[in-house]
Amino acid sequence: MKLISWNVNGIRAIEKKDFLDWVSKESPDVLCLQETKAHPDQLNDNLINPDGYETHWAAAEKKGYSGVSVFTRVKPVSVKTSFGAGEFDLEGRNLVVDYGDFVLFNIYFPNGGNQNKRVPFKMDFYEAFLKAVEAMRKKGRSIIICGDVNTAHEEIDLSRPRENSKNTGFLPEERAWVTKLLGKGYVDTFRYLNPDPGHYSWWDYKTRARERNVGWRIDYFFISLDLLPRLQSAFILKDVMGSDHCPVGIELKGTS
Numbered sequence: 001m002k003l004i005s006w007n008v009n010g011i012r013a014i015e016k017k018d019f020l021d022w023v024s025k026e027s028p029d030v031l032c033l034q035e036t037k038a039h040p041d042q043l044n045d046n047l048i049n050p051d052g053y054e055t056h057w058a059a060a061e062k063k064g065y066s067g068v069s070v071f072t073r074v075k076p077v078s079v080k081t082s083f084g085a086g087e088f089d090l091e092g093r094n095l096v097v098d099y100g101d102f103v104l105f106n107i108y109f110p111n112g113g114n115q116n117k118r119v120p121f122k123m124d125f126y127e128a129f130l131k132a133v134e135a136m137r138k139k140g141r142s143i144i145i146c147g148d149v150n151t152a153h154e155e156i157d158l159s160r161p162r163e164n165s166k167n168t169g170f171l172p173e174e175r176a177w178v179t180k181l182l183g184k185g186y187v188d189t190f191r192y193l194n195p196d197p198g199h200y201s202w203w204d205y206k207t208r209a210r211e212r213n214v215g216w217r218i219d220y221f222f223i224s225l226d227l228l229p230r231l232q233s234a235f236i237l238k239d240v241m242g243s244d245h246c247p248v249g250i251e252l253k254g255t256s
Contacts, residue, residue, distance in 0.1 A: 005146040007245035034108035036067035060092035102142040112168025189234035
């Protein structure tokens with residue numbers, strides 16, 4: 001089973017860059033998108049009903065902002081746009097997809113904002129999310145978490161850690177939360193299988209950082225420990241263009 005996550009930085013913009021052709025070629029079983037920046041009623045039928053997939057959407061109240069979606073070949077048991085903390089549902093950041101043998105959380109985690117002004121909101125979101133996902137796990141469920149986490153965990157996960165030590169995305173409290181998540185019994189799939197530096201999923205457009213591979217690894221797949229025997233691969237599709245992020249993914253043995 002192949003699962004891919006991608007912050008597309010605008011679904012309508014990337015549609016014009018052969019997005020659906022890429023989906024057809026890559027052929028994931030489940031595709032999770034973040035920062036779609038659109039309500040479903042703004043989209044054409046090719047995106048709402050692509051060949052071979054059903055789609056689910058969560059949109060922000062604010063037009064042209066945030067938003068997540070899931071394209072899935074596997075029929076879910078249920079899909080929710082909330083992880084149970086209502087105050088964090090207004091920005092369309094959450095899709096909780098129950099596949100029966102695991103629950104998939106597709107999350108667009110908040111950015112800390114200019115001058116780190118939104119870091120408190122980001123940390124509150126992190127904590128509310130962790131509480132919700134742990135409650136689900138205590139019911140005996142297997143968990144997959146994917147999306148744009150907006151934090152590089154360790155120095156290996158960005159090109160210039162020292163220069164960014166006081167910037168959101170690499171603040172001590174943000175990094176500590178990722179450590180806390182892992183300590184609860186979740187696995188950073190890519191880092192588990194790929195210990196080498198130089199692998200990133202986001203590059204700054206303005207400085208043409210992608211050409212120099214001056215990037216950050218802020219897009220993740222985390223899985224609960226019980227799923228680790230099913231993990232076959234974890235990958236970053238660095239050559240896929242169209243956004244300031246690139247897709248990341250995993251392959252699991254078996255299907256839902």
